[in-house]
Amino acid sequence: QVQLVESGGGLVQAGDSLRLSCAASGRTFSSYAMGWFRQAPGKEREFVAAINWSGGSTRYADSVKGRFTISRDNAKNTVYLQMNSLKPEDTAVYYCAADSRPYGYGSSRTGDFGSWGQGTQVTVSS
Numbered sequence: 001q002v003q004l005v006e007s008g009g010g011l012v013q014a015g016d017s018l019r020l021s022c023a024a025s026g027r028t029f030s031s032y033a034m035g036w037f038r039q040a041p042g043k044e045r046e047f048v049a050a051i052n053w054s055g056g057s058t059r060y061a062d063s064v065k066g067r068f069t070i071s072r073d074n075a076k077n078t079v080y081l082q083m084n085s086l087k088p089e090d091t092a093v094y095y096c097a098a099d100s101r102p103y104g105y106g107s108s109r110t111g112d113f114g115s116w117g118q119g120t121q122v123t124v125s126s
Helices: none
Strands: 003-007 010-013 018-025 032-039 046-051 058-060 068-073 078-083 092-102 113-116 120-125
Touching: 003 092, 003 113, 018 032, 018 092, 018 120, 032 068, 032 078, 046 068, 046 078, 058 068
Parallel strands: 010 120
Antiparallel strands: 003 018, 018 078, 032 046, 032 092, 046 058, 068 078, 092 113, 092 120
């Protein structure tokens, strides 16, 4: 099992940027794909971005493609989500997640992720 702690959320205006961080502990971070998901009030949790175990492959939801960038620093056991050109519809609780199995490609499915952080709130005002 891995423990995940997100940070970096906050209240910003439309067009601003934020960088979320997710610090991992408890197992070999560098062997596992990581993902970011978000959940807005009254909506289901949705995929945002994922990165494979080595950092060589990434994928994004269409709604954030070109604005968000996922990256990882395996030496620091940390995954990041750089969010630019934020929109009010990006408002949600953002969750970091770790793949259940090692050497994954970076899935977009919530069921493939076995460990989740507590979430960090991102609010974008218009």
